[in-house]
Amino acid sequence: MQPDAVINLGNSVVQHGPANDRVYLLKLDTDDLPEIVDEVYELGREHGYSKLFAKVPAGEAAHFAARGFIDEARVPGMYKGKCAGYFMSKYLDQNRAVPKDIGRITRVLDCADRKSPTPKDEIDTHGVVRLKQENAGELAALYDAVFESYPFPIQDPAYIRQAMRDHVIFFGIVEDGRIVAAASAELDKSWRCAEMTDFATLPDHRGRGGAGKLLARMEKSMQPLNIRTAYTIARAESFGMNIVFARAGYSFGGTLHNNTQIGGKLESMNVWHKEIPAS
Structure with missing residues:
Protein backbone atom coordinates (compact mmCIF):
# COMPACT_ATOMS: atom_id res chain seq x y z
CA MET A 1 0.00 0.00 0.00
CA GLN A 2 1.39 3.39 -1.00
CA PRO A 3 2.11 5.58 2.06
CA ASP A 4 0.29 8.88 2.41
CA ALA A 5 2.07 12.02 1.24
CA VAL A 6 3.58 14.59 3.60
CA ILE A 7 3.29 18.15 2.28
CA ASN A 8 3.39 21.76 3.42
CA LEU A 9 0.33 24.00 3.61
CA GLY A 10 1.87 27.38 4.22
CA ASN A 11 4.44 26.71 6.93
CA SER A 12 2.40 23.87 8.45
CA VAL A 13 3.07 20.17 7.79
CA VAL A 14 0.23 17.89 6.64
CA GLN A 15 -0.03 14.19 5.83
CA HIS A 16 -2.82 13.05 3.53
CA GLY A 17 -3.74 10.16 1.29
CA PRO A 18 -6.01 7.17 0.72
CA ALA A 19 -4.04 4.77 2.96
CA ASN A 20 -5.34 6.45 6.14
CA ASP A 21 -8.25 8.09 4.27
CA ARG A 22 -7.68 11.36 6.08
CA VAL A 23 -5.88 14.68 6.30
CA TYR A 24 -3.58 14.88 9.34
CA LEU A 25 -2.25 18.28 10.40
CA LEU A 26 1.02 17.04 11.88
CA LYS A 27 2.67 20.35 12.68
CA LEU A 28 0.74 23.62 12.95
CA ASP A 29 2.47 26.93 12.35
CA THR A 30 0.26 29.45 14.11
CA ASP A 31 1.10 32.05 11.45
CA ASP A 32 -1.09 29.97 9.11
CA LEU A 33 -4.20 30.50 11.28
CA PRO A 34 -7.08 30.78 10.71
CA GLU A 35 -6.83 29.99 6.98
CA ILE A 36 -5.16 26.62 7.55
CA VAL A 37 -8.39 25.20 9.00
CA ASP A 38 -10.29 25.80 5.76
CA GLU A 39 -7.33 24.59 3.70
CA VAL A 40 -7.34 21.28 5.57
CA TYR A 41 -11.09 20.98 5.00
CA GLU A 42 -10.78 21.76 1.29
CA LEU A 43 -7.98 19.21 0.88
CA GLY A 44 -10.13 16.56 2.51
CA ARG A 45 -13.20 17.44 0.48
CA GLU A 46 -11.23 17.55 -2.78
CA HIS A 47 -9.93 14.00 -2.29
CA GLY A 48 -13.05 12.57 -0.70
CA TYR A 49 -11.40 11.63 2.59
CA SER A 50 -13.63 10.65 5.50
CA LYS A 51 -11.67 12.24 8.38
CA LEU A 52 -9.76 15.43 9.17
CA PHE A 53 -7.34 15.25 12.09
CA ALA A 54 -5.19 17.93 13.72
CA LYS A 55 -2.70 18.19 16.58
CA VAL A 56 -2.90 21.72 18.00
CA PRO A 57 -2.03 23.69 21.16
CA ALA A 58 -4.99 24.24 23.48
CA GLY A 59 -4.81 27.98 22.88
CA GLU A 60 -5.54 27.51 19.17
CA ALA A 61 -8.24 24.86 19.50
CA ALA A 62 -11.06 27.40 19.19
CA HIS A 63 -10.15 28.03 15.54
CA PHE A 64 -10.83 24.36 14.81
CA ALA A 65 -13.87 24.02 17.08
CA ALA A 66 -15.48 26.90 15.21
CA ARG A 67 -15.24 24.79 12.02
CA GLY A 68 -16.82 21.71 13.62
CA PHE A 69 -13.75 19.90 14.96
CA ILE A 70 -14.06 18.10 18.29
CA ASP A 71 -11.18 17.22 20.63
CA GLU A 72 -10.95 13.44 20.93
CA ALA A 73 -7.88 13.44 23.18
CA ARG A 74 -5.83 15.84 25.28
CA VAL A 75 -2.24 15.73 26.52
CA PRO A 76 -1.50 18.09 29.46
CA GLY A 77 1.73 20.07 29.13
CA MET A 78 2.31 18.85 25.58
CA TYR A 79 3.01 22.35 24.29
CA LYS A 80 6.34 23.42 25.89
CA GLY A 81 5.19 22.08 29.24
CA LYS A 82 2.89 25.09 29.53
CA CYS A 83 -0.44 24.09 28.02
CA ALA A 84 -2.19 21.02 26.67
CA GLY A 85 -2.06 19.64 23.19
CA TYR A 86 -5.41 18.72 21.62
CA PHE A 87 -6.03 15.98 19.06
CA MET A 88 -9.01 17.32 17.12
CA SER A 89 -11.13 15.54 14.53
CA LYS A 90 -13.82 16.35 12.02
CA TYR A 91 -15.66 13.51 10.27
CA LEU A 92 -16.69 14.03 6.67
CA ASP A 93 -18.34 10.61 6.79
CA GLN A 94 -20.18 10.05 10.07
CA ASN A 95 -19.86 6.26 9.77
CA ARG A 96 -16.16 6.69 10.55
CA ALA A 97 -16.97 8.41 13.85
CA VAL A 98 -18.27 5.13 15.33
CA PRO A 99 -15.61 2.71 16.67
CA LYS A 100 -15.93 -0.78 15.24
CA ASP A 101 -15.57 -2.68 18.53
Missing part, protein backbone atom coordinates in the same frame (compact mmCIF):
# COMPACT_ATOMS: atom_id res chain seq x y z
CA ILE A 102 -16.27 -0.34 21.44
CA GLY A 103 -16.71 -3.34 23.74
CA ARG A 104 -13.14 -4.54 23.21
CA ILE A 105 -11.78 -0.99 23.50
CA THR A 106 -13.53 -0.67 26.87
CA ARG A 107 -12.17 -4.01 28.05
CA VAL A 108 -8.64 -3.01 27.06
CA LEU A 109 -8.88 0.23 29.04
CA ASP A 110 -10.39 -1.53 32.05
CA CYS A 111 -7.57 -4.07 32.01
CA ALA A 112 -4.88 -1.39 31.64
CA ASP A 113 -6.43 0.66 34.43
CA ARG A 114 -6.03 -2.26 36.85
CA LYS A 115 -2.29 -2.55 36.25
CA SER A 116 0.01 -1.03 38.84
CA PRO A 117 2.99 0.99 37.59
CA THR A 118 6.27 -0.92 37.57
CA PRO A 119 9.08 0.82 39.51
CA LYS A 120 11.78 1.96 37.12
CA ASP A 121 14.54 0.30 39.12
CA GLU A 122 12.88 -3.04 38.41
CA ILE A 123 13.18 -2.63 34.63
CA ASP A 124 16.36 -4.08 33.17
CA THR A 125 17.26 -2.17 30.00
CA HIS A 126 20.37 -4.24 29.33
CA GLY A 127 20.62 -4.95 25.64
CA VAL A 128 18.67 -1.83 24.56
CA VAL A 129 20.83 0.28 22.26
CA ARG A 130 20.41 3.42 20.22
CA LEU A 131 20.33 2.46 16.55
CA LYS A 132 22.38 4.22 13.89
CA GLN A 133 22.25 4.87 10.17
CA GLU A 134 23.98 1.58 9.43
CA ASN A 135 21.11 -0.27 11.15
CA ALA A 136 18.46 1.18 8.83
CA GLY A 137 18.30 -1.82 6.51
CA GLU A 138 17.89 -4.38 9.28
CA LEU A 139 15.42 -2.12 11.11
CA ALA A 140 13.29 -1.72 7.99
CA ALA A 141 13.30 -5.50 7.50
CA LEU A 142 12.06 -5.99 11.08
CA TYR A 143 9.16 -3.58 10.52
CA ASP A 144 8.36 -5.24 7.21
CA ALA A 145 8.19 -8.62 8.95
CA VAL A 146 5.93 -7.35 11.74
CA PHE A 147 3.52 -5.01 9.91
CA GLU A 148 1.50 -5.81 6.83
CA SER A 149 1.11 -2.04 6.38
CA TYR A 150 1.82 1.05 8.46
CA PRO A 151 0.81 4.73 8.41
CA PHE A 152 4.40 5.81 7.64
CA PRO A 153 6.89 4.03 5.35
CA ILE A 154 9.11 2.58 8.08
CA GLN A 155 9.71 -0.53 5.95
CA ASP A 156 11.88 1.70 3.71
CA PRO A 157 15.53 2.04 4.83
CA ALA A 158 15.82 5.42 3.08
CA TYR A 159 12.86 6.75 5.10
CA ILE A 160 14.43 5.52 8.36
CA ARG A 161 17.77 7.11 7.54
CA GLN A 162 16.08 10.43 6.76
CA ALA A 163 14.01 10.23 9.95
CA MET A 164 17.20 9.66 11.95
CA ARG A 165 18.76 12.74 10.37
CA ASP A 166 15.69 14.83 11.11
CA HIS A 167 14.10 14.23 14.48
CA VAL A 168 13.59 10.53 15.28
CA ILE A 169 15.73 8.41 17.61
CA PHE A 170 15.38 4.66 17.11
CA PHE A 171 16.21 2.11 19.78
CA GLY A 172 16.51 -1.64 19.51
CA ILE A 173 17.01 -4.78 21.55
CA VAL A 174 19.90 -6.77 20.13
CA GLU A 175 20.30 -10.49 20.78
CA ASP A 176 22.94 -12.68 19.17
CA GLY A 177 23.92 -9.84 16.88
CA ARG A 178 20.47 -9.09 15.44
CA ILE A 179 17.69 -6.63 16.22
CA VAL A 180 14.73 -8.51 17.70
CA ALA A 181 12.64 -5.53 18.88
CA ALA A 182 12.59 -1.81 18.19
CA ALA A 183 10.80 1.46 18.90
CA SER A 184 11.37 5.15 18.33
CA ALA A 185 11.07 8.54 20.00
CA GLU A 186 9.85 11.16 17.54
CA LEU A 187 11.04 14.49 18.89
CA ASP A 188 9.30 17.84 18.62
CA LYS A 189 11.89 20.14 20.17
CA SER A 190 9.84 23.28 19.60
CA TRP A 191 6.94 21.80 21.60
CA ARG A 192 9.38 19.98 23.93
CA CYS A 193 7.47 16.72 23.59
CA ALA A 194 8.15 13.30 22.10
CA GLU A 195 5.94 10.59 20.66
CA MET A 196 6.93 7.10 21.76
CA THR A 197 6.05 5.00 18.75
CA ASP A 198 6.96 2.35 16.17
CA PHE A 199 7.07 -0.53 18.67
CA ALA A 200 7.69 -3.88 17.01
CA THR A 201 8.96 -7.25 18.23
CA LEU A 202 9.68 -10.35 16.18
CA PRO A 203 7.08 -13.07 16.94
CA ASP A 204 9.51 -15.50 18.57
CA HIS A 205 10.72 -12.83 21.02
CA ARG A 206 7.36 -11.59 22.30
CA GLY A 207 6.19 -11.96 25.88
CA ARG A 208 9.57 -11.02 27.39
CA GLY A 209 8.84 -7.40 28.34
CA GLY A 210 10.76 -5.94 25.42
CA ALA A 211 8.40 -3.02 24.83
CA GLY A 212 8.62 -1.95 28.48
CA LYS A 213 12.42 -2.06 28.35
CA LEU A 214 12.49 0.03 25.19
CA LEU A 215 10.09 2.57 26.67
CA ALA A 216 12.11 2.92 29.88
CA ARG A 217 15.34 3.45 27.92
CA MET A 218 13.69 6.03 25.63
CA GLU A 219 12.27 7.99 28.54
CA LYS A 220 15.69 8.21 30.16
CA SER A 221 17.17 9.56 26.93
CA MET A 222 14.58 12.36 26.79
CA GLN A 223 15.68 14.10 30.01
CA PRO A 224 18.93 15.66 28.73
CA LEU A 225 17.13 16.77 25.54
CA ASN A 226 14.81 19.06 27.57
CA ILE A 227 11.72 17.07 26.57
CA ARG A 228 8.94 17.73 29.06
CA THR A 229 6.14 15.41 27.87
CA ALA A 230 6.08 11.93 26.38
CA TYR A 231 2.98 10.54 24.70
CA THR A 232 1.89 7.72 22.47
CA ILE A 233 -0.92 6.87 20.08
CA ALA A 234 -1.52 3.15 20.71
CA ARG A 235 -3.85 0.71 19.00
CA ALA A 236 -7.02 0.85 21.09
CA GLU A 237 -7.81 -2.86 20.71
CA SER A 238 -4.31 -3.99 21.74
CA PHE A 239 -4.18 -5.23 25.32
CA GLY A 240 -0.39 -5.49 25.20
CA MET A 241 0.59 -1.96 24.20
CA ASN A 242 -2.00 -0.22 26.38
CA ILE A 243 -0.85 -2.25 29.38
CA VAL A 244 2.79 -1.37 28.63
CA PHE A 245 2.02 2.35 28.91
CA ALA A 246 -0.24 1.98 31.93
CA ARG A 247 2.49 0.05 33.76
CA ALA A 248 4.99 2.76 32.81
CA GLY A 249 2.88 5.35 34.63
CA TYR A 250 1.22 6.97 31.63
CA SER A 251 -2.27 8.48 31.92
CA PHE A 252 -5.08 7.90 29.44
CA GLY A 253 -5.90 10.97 27.33
CA GLY A 254 -8.69 9.84 25.00
CA THR A 255 -9.58 7.63 22.04
CA LEU A 256 -9.21 8.62 18.39
CA HIS A 257 -11.97 6.85 16.48
CA ASN A 258 -11.03 4.85 13.37
CA ASN A 259 -7.96 7.02 13.07
CA THR A 260 -5.02 5.06 11.71
CA GLN A 261 -4.50 2.39 9.09
CA ILE A 262 -2.35 -0.45 10.40
CA GLY A 263 -2.19 -3.96 9.03
CA GLY A 264 -4.57 -3.19 6.19
CA LYS A 265 -7.46 -1.75 8.25
CA LEU A 266 -8.45 1.43 10.05
CA GLU A 267 -8.05 1.18 13.81
CA SER A 268 -9.08 3.38 16.72
CA MET A 269 -6.16 4.63 18.78
CA ASN A 270 -5.69 5.48 22.46
CA VAL A 271 -3.60 8.45 23.54
CA TRP A 272 -1.45 8.04 26.68
CA HIS A 273 0.80 10.70 28.20
CA LYS A 274 3.40 11.25 30.92
CA GLU A 275 5.41 14.17 32.27
CA ILE A 276 9.18 13.75 31.92
CA PRO A 277 10.96 15.10 35.01
CA ALA A 278 13.83 17.54 34.51
CA SER A 279 17.27 15.95 34.60
Whole structure:
Protein backbone atom coordinates (compact mmCIF):
# COMPACT_ATOMS: atom_id res chain seq x y z
CA MET A 1 0.00 0.00 0.00
CA GLN A 2 1.39 3.39 -1.00
CA PRO A 3 2.11 5.58 2.06
CA ASP A 4 0.29 8.88 2.41
CA ALA A 5 2.07 12.02 1.24
CA VAL A 6 3.58 14.59 3.60
CA ILE A 7 3.29 18.15 2.28
CA ASN A 8 3.39 21.76 3.42
CA LEU A 9 0.33 24.00 3.61
CA GLY A 10 1.87 27.38 4.22
CA ASN A 11 4.44 26.71 6.93
CA SER A 12 2.40 23.87 8.45
CA VAL A 13 3.07 20.17 7.79
CA VAL A 14 0.23 17.89 6.64
CA GLN A 15 -0.03 14.19 5.83
CA HIS A 16 -2.82 13.05 3.53
CA GLY A 17 -3.74 10.16 1.29
CA PRO A 18 -6.01 7.17 0.72
CA ALA A 19 -4.04 4.77 2.96
CA ASN A 20 -5.34 6.45 6.14
CA ASP A 21 -8.25 8.09 4.27
CA ARG A 22 -7.68 11.36 6.08
CA VAL A 23 -5.88 14.68 6.30
CA TYR A 24 -3.58 14.88 9.34
CA LEU A 25 -2.25 18.28 10.40
CA LEU A 26 1.02 17.04 11.88
CA LYS A 27 2.67 20.35 12.68
CA LEU A 28 0.74 23.62 12.95
CA ASP A 29 2.47 26.93 12.35
CA THR A 30 0.26 29.45 14.11
CA ASP A 31 1.10 32.05 11.45
CA ASP A 32 -1.09 29.97 9.11
CA LEU A 33 -4.20 30.50 11.28
CA PRO A 34 -7.08 30.78 10.71
CA GLU A 35 -6.83 29.99 6.98
CA ILE A 36 -5.16 26.62 7.55
CA VAL A 37 -8.39 25.20 9.00
CA ASP A 38 -10.29 25.80 5.76
CA GLU A 39 -7.33 24.59 3.70
CA VAL A 40 -7.34 21.28 5.57
CA TYR A 41 -11.09 20.98 5.00
CA GLU A 42 -10.78 21.76 1.29
CA LEU A 43 -7.98 19.21 0.88
CA GLY A 44 -10.13 16.56 2.51
CA ARG A 45 -13.20 17.44 0.48
CA GLU A 46 -11.23 17.55 -2.78
CA HIS A 47 -9.93 14.00 -2.29
CA GLY A 48 -13.05 12.57 -0.70
CA TYR A 49 -11.40 11.63 2.59
CA SER A 50 -13.63 10.65 5.50
CA LYS A 51 -11.67 12.24 8.38
CA LEU A 52 -9.76 15.43 9.17
CA PHE A 53 -7.34 15.25 12.09
CA ALA A 54 -5.19 17.93 13.72
CA LYS A 55 -2.70 18.19 16.58
CA VAL A 56 -2.90 21.72 18.00
CA PRO A 57 -2.03 23.69 21.16
CA ALA A 58 -4.99 24.24 23.48
CA GLY A 59 -4.81 27.98 22.88
CA GLU A 60 -5.54 27.51 19.17
CA ALA A 61 -8.24 24.86 19.50
CA ALA A 62 -11.06 27.40 19.19
CA HIS A 63 -10.15 28.03 15.54
CA PHE A 64 -10.83 24.36 14.81
CA ALA A 65 -13.87 24.02 17.08
CA ALA A 66 -15.48 26.90 15.21
CA ARG A 67 -15.24 24.79 12.02
CA GLY A 68 -16.82 21.71 13.62
CA PHE A 69 -13.75 19.90 14.96
CA ILE A 70 -14.06 18.10 18.29
CA ASP A 71 -11.18 17.22 20.63
CA GLU A 72 -10.95 13.44 20.93
CA ALA A 73 -7.88 13.44 23.18
CA ARG A 74 -5.83 15.84 25.28
CA VAL A 75 -2.24 15.73 26.52
CA PRO A 76 -1.50 18.09 29.46
CA GLY A 77 1.73 20.07 29.13
CA MET A 78 2.31 18.85 25.58
CA TYR A 79 3.01 22.35 24.29
CA LYS A 80 6.34 23.42 25.89
CA GLY A 81 5.19 22.08 29.24
CA LYS A 82 2.89 25.09 29.53
CA CYS A 83 -0.44 24.09 28.02
CA ALA A 84 -2.19 21.02 26.67
CA GLY A 85 -2.06 19.64 23.19
CA TYR A 86 -5.41 18.72 21.62
CA PHE A 87 -6.03 15.98 19.06
CA MET A 88 -9.01 17.32 17.12
CA SER A 89 -11.13 15.54 14.53
CA LYS A 90 -13.82 16.35 12.02
CA TYR A 91 -15.66 13.51 10.27
CA LEU A 92 -16.69 14.03 6.67
CA ASP A 93 -18.34 10.61 6.79
CA GLN A 94 -20.18 10.05 10.07
CA ASN A 95 -19.86 6.26 9.77
CA ARG A 96 -16.16 6.69 10.55
CA ALA A 97 -16.97 8.41 13.85
CA VAL A 98 -18.27 5.13 15.33
CA PRO A 99 -15.61 2.71 16.67
CA LYS A 100 -15.93 -0.78 15.24
CA ASP A 101 -15.57 -2.68 18.53
CA ILE A 102 -16.27 -0.34 21.44
CA GLY A 103 -16.71 -3.34 23.74
CA ARG A 104 -13.14 -4.54 23.21
CA ILE A 105 -11.78 -0.99 23.50
CA THR A 106 -13.53 -0.67 26.87
CA ARG A 107 -12.17 -4.01 28.05
CA VAL A 108 -8.64 -3.01 27.06
CA LEU A 109 -8.88 0.23 29.04
CA ASP A 110 -10.39 -1.53 32.05
CA CYS A 111 -7.57 -4.07 32.01
CA ALA A 112 -4.88 -1.39 31.64
CA ASP A 113 -6.43 0.66 34.43
CA ARG A 114 -6.03 -2.26 36.85
CA LYS A 115 -2.29 -2.55 36.25
CA SER A 116 0.01 -1.03 38.84
CA PRO A 117 2.99 0.99 37.59
CA THR A 118 6.27 -0.92 37.57
CA PRO A 119 9.08 0.82 39.51
CA LYS A 120 11.78 1.96 37.12
CA ASP A 121 14.54 0.30 39.12
CA GLU A 122 12.88 -3.04 38.41
CA ILE A 123 13.18 -2.63 34.63
CA ASP A 124 16.36 -4.08 33.17
CA THR A 125 17.26 -2.17 30.00
CA HIS A 126 20.37 -4.24 29.33
CA GLY A 127 20.62 -4.95 25.64
CA VAL A 128 18.67 -1.83 24.56
CA VAL A 129 20.83 0.28 22.26
CA ARG A 130 20.41 3.42 20.22
CA LEU A 131 20.33 2.46 16.55
CA LYS A 132 22.38 4.22 13.89
CA GLN A 133 22.25 4.87 10.17
CA GLU A 134 23.98 1.58 9.43
CA ASN A 135 21.11 -0.27 11.15
CA ALA A 136 18.46 1.18 8.83
CA GLY A 137 18.30 -1.82 6.51
CA GLU A 138 17.89 -4.38 9.28
CA LEU A 139 15.42 -2.12 11.11
CA ALA A 140 13.29 -1.72 7.99
CA ALA A 141 13.30 -5.50 7.50
CA LEU A 142 12.06 -5.99 11.08
CA TYR A 143 9.16 -3.58 10.52
CA ASP A 144 8.36 -5.24 7.21
CA ALA A 145 8.19 -8.62 8.95
CA VAL A 146 5.93 -7.35 11.74
CA PHE A 147 3.52 -5.01 9.91
CA GLU A 148 1.50 -5.81 6.83
CA SER A 149 1.11 -2.04 6.38
CA TYR A 150 1.82 1.05 8.46
CA PRO A 151 0.81 4.73 8.41
CA PHE A 152 4.40 5.81 7.64
CA PRO A 153 6.89 4.03 5.35
CA ILE A 154 9.11 2.58 8.08
CA GLN A 155 9.71 -0.53 5.95
CA ASP A 156 11.88 1.70 3.71
CA PRO A 157 15.53 2.04 4.83
CA ALA A 158 15.82 5.42 3.08
CA TYR A 159 12.86 6.75 5.10
CA ILE A 160 14.43 5.52 8.36
CA ARG A 161 17.77 7.11 7.54
CA GLN A 162 16.08 10.43 6.76
CA ALA A 163 14.01 10.23 9.95
CA MET A 164 17.20 9.66 11.95
CA ARG A 165 18.76 12.74 10.37
CA ASP A 166 15.69 14.83 11.11
CA HIS A 167 14.10 14.23 14.48
CA VAL A 168 13.59 10.53 15.28
CA ILE A 169 15.73 8.41 17.61
CA PHE A 170 15.38 4.66 17.11
CA PHE A 171 16.21 2.11 19.78
CA GLY A 172 16.51 -1.64 19.51
CA ILE A 173 17.01 -4.78 21.55
CA VAL A 174 19.90 -6.77 20.13
CA GLU A 175 20.30 -10.49 20.78
CA ASP A 176 22.94 -12.68 19.17
CA GLY A 177 23.92 -9.84 16.88
CA ARG A 178 20.47 -9.09 15.44
CA ILE A 179 17.69 -6.63 16.22
CA VAL A 180 14.73 -8.51 17.70
CA ALA A 181 12.64 -5.53 18.88
CA ALA A 182 12.59 -1.81 18.19
CA ALA A 183 10.80 1.46 18.90
CA SER A 184 11.37 5.15 18.33
CA ALA A 185 11.07 8.54 20.00
CA GLU A 186 9.85 11.16 17.54
CA LEU A 187 11.04 14.49 18.89
CA ASP A 188 9.30 17.84 18.62
CA LYS A 189 11.89 20.14 20.17
CA SER A 190 9.84 23.28 19.60
CA TRP A 191 6.94 21.80 21.60
CA ARG A 192 9.38 19.98 23.93
CA CYS A 193 7.47 16.72 23.59
CA ALA A 194 8.15 13.30 22.10
CA GLU A 195 5.94 10.59 20.66
CA MET A 196 6.93 7.10 21.76
CA THR A 197 6.05 5.00 18.75
CA ASP A 198 6.96 2.35 16.17
CA PHE A 199 7.07 -0.53 18.67
CA ALA A 200 7.69 -3.88 17.01
CA THR A 201 8.96 -7.25 18.23
CA LEU A 202 9.68 -10.35 16.18
CA PRO A 203 7.08 -13.07 16.94
CA ASP A 204 9.51 -15.50 18.57
CA HIS A 205 10.72 -12.83 21.02
CA ARG A 206 7.36 -11.59 22.30
CA GLY A 207 6.19 -11.96 25.88
CA ARG A 208 9.57 -11.02 27.39
CA GLY A 209 8.84 -7.40 28.34
CA GLY A 210 10.76 -5.94 25.42
CA ALA A 211 8.40 -3.02 24.83
CA GLY A 212 8.62 -1.95 28.48
CA LYS A 213 12.42 -2.06 28.35
CA LEU A 214 12.49 0.03 25.19
CA LEU A 215 10.09 2.57 26.67
CA ALA A 216 12.11 2.92 29.88
CA ARG A 217 15.34 3.45 27.92
CA MET A 218 13.69 6.03 25.63
CA GLU A 219 12.27 7.99 28.54
CA LYS A 220 15.69 8.21 30.16
CA SER A 221 17.17 9.56 26.93
CA MET A 222 14.58 12.36 26.79
CA GLN A 223 15.68 14.10 30.01
CA PRO A 224 18.93 15.66 28.73
CA LEU A 225 17.13 16.77 25.54
CA ASN A 226 14.81 19.06 27.57
CA ILE A 227 11.72 17.07 26.57
CA ARG A 228 8.94 17.73 29.06
CA THR A 229 6.14 15.41 27.87
CA ALA A 230 6.08 11.93 26.38
CA TYR A 231 2.98 10.54 24.70
CA THR A 232 1.89 7.72 22.47
CA ILE A 233 -0.92 6.87 20.08
CA ALA A 234 -1.52 3.15 20.71
CA ARG A 235 -3.85 0.71 19.00
CA ALA A 236 -7.02 0.85 21.09
CA GLU A 237 -7.81 -2.86 20.71
CA SER A 238 -4.31 -3.99 21.74
CA PHE A 239 -4.18 -5.23 25.32
CA GLY A 240 -0.39 -5.49 25.20
CA MET A 241 0.59 -1.96 24.20
CA ASN A 242 -2.00 -0.22 26.38
CA ILE A 243 -0.85 -2.25 29.38
CA VAL A 244 2.79 -1.37 28.63
CA PHE A 245 2.02 2.35 28.91
CA ALA A 246 -0.24 1.98 31.93
CA ARG A 247 2.49 0.05 33.76
CA ALA A 248 4.99 2.76 32.81
CA GLY A 249 2.88 5.35 34.63
CA TYR A 250 1.22 6.97 31.63
CA SER A 251 -2.27 8.48 31.92
CA PHE A 252 -5.08 7.90 29.44
CA GLY A 253 -5.90 10.97 27.33
CA GLY A 254 -8.69 9.84 25.00
CA THR A 255 -9.58 7.63 22.04
CA LEU A 256 -9.21 8.62 18.39
CA HIS A 257 -11.97 6.85 16.48
CA ASN A 258 -11.03 4.85 13.37
CA ASN A 259 -7.96 7.02 13.07
CA THR A 260 -5.02 5.06 11.71
CA GLN A 261 -4.50 2.39 9.09
CA ILE A 262 -2.35 -0.45 10.40
CA GLY A 263 -2.19 -3.96 9.03
CA GLY A 264 -4.57 -3.19 6.19
CA LYS A 265 -7.46 -1.75 8.25
CA LEU A 266 -8.45 1.43 10.05
CA GLU A 267 -8.05 1.18 13.81
CA SER A 268 -9.08 3.38 16.72
CA MET A 269 -6.16 4.63 18.78
CA ASN A 270 -5.69 5.48 22.46
CA VAL A 271 -3.60 8.45 23.54
CA TRP A 272 -1.45 8.04 26.68
CA HIS A 273 0.80 10.70 28.20
CA LYS A 274 3.40 11.25 30.92
CA GLU A 275 5.41 14.17 32.27
CA ILE A 276 9.18 13.75 31.92
CA PRO A 277 10.96 15.10 35.01
CA ALA A 278 13.83 17.54 34.51
CA SER A 279 17.27 15.95 34.60
